[in-house]
Amino acid sequence: METQAAAAGDFRLYRAGDIALQSGRTFKDMFIAYKTYGSLNADKSNVILYPTSFSAQHYDIEFMVREGGALDPSKYFIIIPNLFGNGLSSSPSNTSWPNVGTRYPNVSYFDAVHVQKKMLLELWGVERVQLVYGWSMGGMQAYHWGALFPDAVERIAVVCGTAKCSPHNRVFIEGVKHSLMADAAYQDGVFTHYPARGVRAMGRVYAGWALSQTVYRDEMWRSPAYGSLEDYLVLYWETTFARRDPSDLLAQMWTWQKGDISDNTTYGGNLSQALSSIRAKTLLMPGAQDLYFRVEDNRREMEHLKNAALKPIPSVWGHRAGNPAGLTEERDFIEENVKELLLA
Template identity: 75%
Template sequence: MKQDFASAAVGSDSEVFQAGNVVLQSGRTFRNMSIVYKTFGTLNADRSNVIVYPTSYSAQHHDTQFMVSEGGALDPSKYFIVIPNLFGNGLSSSPSNTPWPDVGTRYPDVTYFDAVHVQRRMLAELWGIDKVALVYGWSMGAMQAYHWAALFPDAVERIAVVCGSARCAPHNKVFIEGAMHALMADPAYRDGVFTERPVRGFRAMGRVYAGWALSQTFYREEMWRGLGASSLEDYLVTSWETTFARRDPADLLAQFRTWQSGDISANDLYGGDLKKALGAIRARVLLMPGDHDLYFQVDDNRAEMAHLRNAELAPIPSVWGHRAGNPVNQPEDRAFIETRVKTLLAT
């Protein structure tokens, strides 16, 4: 029986693209696949002002749309901005909303390759868009931006890769393993499915994640006090034990699998040759890793730079670690990102 741990209804501020039955990279067919999306701004006559802004791990468009603002880089008065919710986030097709028989261990895992192909179909079928001015993304959104550029080199003019990489690095995979297994260690997880709400698993996963998402300096300087926490324990409980508990646990695992398998060359087009995939990218590439990020490291992007045709490396100088790229509470980080993305769009 399908467990309903968390409901995520499509709100009045978003719409749904019905993709129908999609044959995935794995060979499985995902029946009645759908993308929930939100748009901002107006598409111009020649369809040249399109920005695609895919979501990050466990995030929904409500969580990321703060970056869309007049006067900012993602300016709805200038651009037509589309936020497609990534599969597995509880809004677009996910374990929590996919009907039988594709439930539990039968859920068909989705790769970034699958995701961006359906996103491109959506743009073409709904608006007749065949080229985008920019794909902007943070974390898993950044990895989608990289996939857009590598898989559709003639359709993408620019990408902004914020705290992301072209391939999930080995150390990054180890981090994901730790967070995944903290969640799966809950006794509610049996035979590959969650039989009830994994309260202890959510708490454990949040605490594992907290140690990776922010830097040693963040904790040494007790910067969590600026977020309203009265102690380190208070911060872990209020900001991290609750962070992922709002999502369905099966959705969280599904997105982890998408993340771990991320590789722009893992397809028939490039045959696993990462250098070839990077060299095929024609878009202008802005790489913005966090200089204190513990799992998407500057060195990963620096190694990619050697094989990109037209790229700039601009590390974000921030002790917020990975979360430097999601500057909800960091005006300096946001200003750094917005300034460089505006420059990218102006070229």
């Protein structure tokens, strides 16, 4: 079932109904907020799925959709499904009692991609996807598509993402998560009021990980908007996460930390088997100086992939290199390689 989102007007809601989650919980009345670009062709062979990243909504990533670019709406039917927990799709902030607070049924990537697949079939009759493209948590979803639906996806482009959240990555998220939870507003697993101090602390912790040391050493963050490092931390990083409900942020961090394409009954935790089962043409594009999705993680995954290319993004912008808003060279590099993948 599909409904129009009255408030925003530029996206629609797919009502998936009651979904049995991987955890054994049932998510009542689950829904995906999505936006489409371009037109579906007659044989339904031009679909690109572009899932969102941590805390992002489709507004934040749709700049990559443009004529002449890799995600060209004049050629492809591009669908951005908002990931659960981002405040538009089913999230703690829009889920009703009794599934609130500590009773919220956390959603895995496994759950997310299965509902996405259900949506494609029910709304458009699409059984096979030309490409799943994603950055960060979006890239992890692309990896899950490749492993869980090997016959349903032609290509995956994983930008600054991995098949499994690494131990070091989990530790990074622990620091971010606990800076938010340390606020006095967080009591017994729920926020009793808005955690302003925790959100500010979270933004500052995140700032040290999302960009490389080079960016800070050479003051590459400077712009007319940011006259000092303090300006940058306050006006960019604190503001970035202040846009979102804190419970939503924690829910997506749960999804992120649990990310593992082999954590299911199909693969039983055997990551190498899950990787070797991917038949999609695979493009791995880690950031050369990403501090938490490391090039080495992708290099080790490559040992088990059958049809893959590893092309690190030559950039000092760390994790941000994979989301190249305002980064011309990084965007050109990503789009050139994705275009090549689409022709393969």
